[in-house]
Amino acid sequence: xxxxxxxxxxxxxxxxxxxxxxxxxxxxxxxxxxxxxxxxxxxxxxxxxxxxxxxxxxxxxxxxxxxxxxxxxxxxxxxxxxxxxxxxxxxxxxxxxxxxxxxxxxxxxxxxxxxxxxxxxxxxxxxxxxxxxxxxxxxxxxxxxxxxxxxxxxxxxxxxxxxxxxxxxxxxxxxxxxxxxxxxxxxxxxxxxxxxxxxxxxxxxxxxxxxxxxxxxxxxxxxxxxxxxxxxxxxxxxxxxxxxxxxxxxxxxxxxxxxxxxxxxxxxxxxxxxxxxxxxxxxxxxxxxxxxxxxxxxxxxxxxxxxxxxxxxxxx
Numbered sequence: 280x281x282x283x284x285x286x287x288x289x290x291x292x293x294x295x296x297x298x299x300x301x302x303x304x305x306x307x308x309x310x311x312x313x314x315x316x317x318x319x320x321x322x323x324x325x326x327x328x329x330x331x332x333x334x335x336x337x338x339x340x341x342x343x344x345x346x347x348x349x350x351x352x353x354x355x356x357x358x359x360x361x362x363x364x365x366x367x368x369x370x371x372x373x374x375x376x377x378x379x380x381x382x383x384x385x386x387x388x389x390x391x392x393x394x395x396x397x398x399x400x401x402x403x404x405x406x407x408x409x410x411x412x413x414x415x416x417x418x419x420x421x422x423x424x425x426x427x428x429x430x431x432x433x434x435x436x437x438x439x440x441x442x443x444x445x446x447x448x449x450x451x452x453x454x455x456x457x458x459x460x461x462x463x464x465x466x467x468x469x470x471x472x473x474x475x476x477x478x479x480x481x482x483x484x485x486x487x488x489x490x491x492x493x494x495x496x497x498x499x500x501x502x503x504x505x506x507x508x509x510x511x512x513x514x515x516x517x518x519x520x521x522x523x524x525x526x527x528x529x530x531x532x533x534x535x536x537x538x539x540x541x542x543x544x545x546x547x548x549x550x551x552x553x554x555x556x557x558x559x560x561x562x563x564x565x566x567x568x569x570x571x572x573x574x575x576x577x578x579x580x581x582x583x584x585x586x587x588x589x590x591x592x593x594x595x
Contacts, residue, residue, distance in 0.1 A: 301453075306404075313398075313401055327407070399485075402489070412457075413499065413502060423510055427514070457503050457507060458504070471489060474486070538587050546576050549579070
C-alpha cells in the first residue's frame with residue numbers, strides 16, 4: 280500500500296491509520312428498491328455501480344433495462360418523498376431490482392451473480408465495507424509492530440508518541456464502529472426472523488439465503504472486532520513494557536550513581552582528615568606521607584570495586 284510498508288516508518292504508520300476513513304451509510308430496504316444515504320464521494324457506491332453494470336451486461340436481467348420503466352412510474356412519487364424527508368437527492372442512490380421478479384430470479388449466492396433482492400444487495404454492500412477493514416489488518420499489524428519495536432529499542436529515545444496515541448484513538452474508534460455495526464446487524468437479523476413465513480419455495484429459499492448471508496456478515500464483523508481488540512491489547516502491552524524498561528534503566532543508573540558515591544565517600548573522608556589545620560597530624564611532615572595516603576585511597580577503591588562486583592552491584 281505504501282512504499283515503505285515492509286520496514287515501516289512513523290510516516291507510514293500514520294498513513295496506515297489514516298486509511299481508516301469512515302462515513303455513516305443508511306439503508307432503506309423495500310420490496311424491489313434499495314435506498315442508500317451516503318456521502319457524495321462514496322467509493323463503495325461507485326464499486327457496486329460498476330459491478331452491477333458489468334454483471335447486467337451479459338443477461339436479460341439488466342439493471343439499467345429494469346430501471347427505466349420503474350423510474351417512469353415512480354419518479355414523481357420519489358421526488359415528493361425526498362422533498363418531504365428533506366434528503367438531498369445527491370446523497371441517495373437507488374438500486375432498482377424490478378427486473379429480478381419471479382420470472383427472472385437468480386440464486387445470488389456467488390459474487391458473480393446479480394443479487395436476487397434489495398436485502399441481499401444491502402448485505403453485500405455491508406459485507407464489502409466490513410471486508411475492507413479485514414484487508415487493512417495486515418498493514419495495521421505491520422505498522423503498529425514497527426511502532427512497538429521502535430518503542431522497545433534498547434538505544435535511543437522513542438519520539439513517536441503522537442503517532443502511537445493516534446493509533447490507539449483510531450483503534451478505539453474502529454472498535455466503536457464495529458460495535459455499532461454488530462448491533463445494527465443483530466437488529467436486522469431479529470427483524471428478519473419476524474417476517475412472515477413465505478409459502479413459495481423460492482421465497483423460502485431466498486429467505487434462508489438472507490439468513491445465511493446475514494450470519495456471514497456478522498461473523499466478519501466479529502473477526503474485525505477481535506482483530507482490533509488484539510491490536511489494542513498489543514499496543515497497551517508495548518506501552519507497559521516501555522515504561523517497565525524505562526524504570527529498569529532508571530534503576531540501573533541510580534545503582535551506578537550509588538556505587539560511585541559509596542566509592543568516593545571514604546576517599547573524601549581520607550582527604551578531609553589530612554586537610555585539617557592541625558600541626559601534629561601523622562604523616563603530615565613526612566616526605567612519603569602523600570604516597571602512603573594515595574596508596575591507601577587506591578586500596579580502598581580497589582577493595583570497594585571488587586566487593587560491589589562480587590555482589591553484582593556493578594554490571595559486567
